[in-house]
Amino acid sequence: MKIVIIDLDALKRERTSQLDLDFLLNLDTINYYGDEILLPNPFSVKGKLYIMNDKVFLTCDVDTVMEVKCSRCIKPFTYQFNTKVNGELISEELYNEEEDIDIGDIILYHNNTIDLVEVIKDNIFTNIPIKTLCSKTCKGICSKCGKDLNLEECRCSSNKEEEMTIDPRLAKLKELL
Known part of the structure; x- marks a missing residue:
């Protein structure tokens, strides 16, 4: 040096x-x-x-x-x-x-x-940036199964609808939106 x-x-x-x-x-x-x-x-x-x-x-x-x-x-x-x-x-x-x-x-x-x-x-x-991204559109890896979402979809992402199920106790709040 x-x-x-x-x-x-x-x-x-x-x-x-x-x-x-x-x-x-x-x-x-x-x-x-x-x-x-x-x-x-x-x-x-x-x-x-x-x-x-x-x-x-x-x-x-x-x-x-x-x-x-x-x-x-x-x-x-x-x-x-x-x-x-x-x-x-x-x-x-x-x-x-x-x-x-x-x-x-x-x-x-x-x-x-x-x-x-x-x-x-x-x-x-x-x-040096705290976060560096290979591209602005990088999807990252699935937090559940670890698959690279840039290469393939995982089954975890198809279960998002199940995750979005609203708790019946809070269903009335959704009507306000």
Whole structure:
């Protein structure tokens, strides 16, 4: 894995208004709350660090494909992942949470250096969708028999009419609808 550590003091001393970023971040897997997400391709990171009014900002796009499981049918599929990392870089020593009045996204750094890999990994982790679907029309699996409803109907689904039988004590309520 490529380690990208940037000395922010050196960036400010050079009087460069921006530093372009373009690198690949290789991760094999991500452990996402017990699920292992496979990453067949590296993350493409493109963006810039720039200085404006003596403040340092980061903006970059992160793209890759992930091998994830569908939340409905549990089959693996390829998911196109894209996210943006944006924020103002603030020293941990100078940051005061009580004074933080909606200044937007902040990225904390320590000892005038920032490890971009850690910042990007944190952002990736927080932007992975909780539910991933192989398609919008995925029917999932039957909760009773476990058959994949995308491939075939199951007998459980034909018994839905029996499940819809109304309790006679509540039949009067149906008349109100």
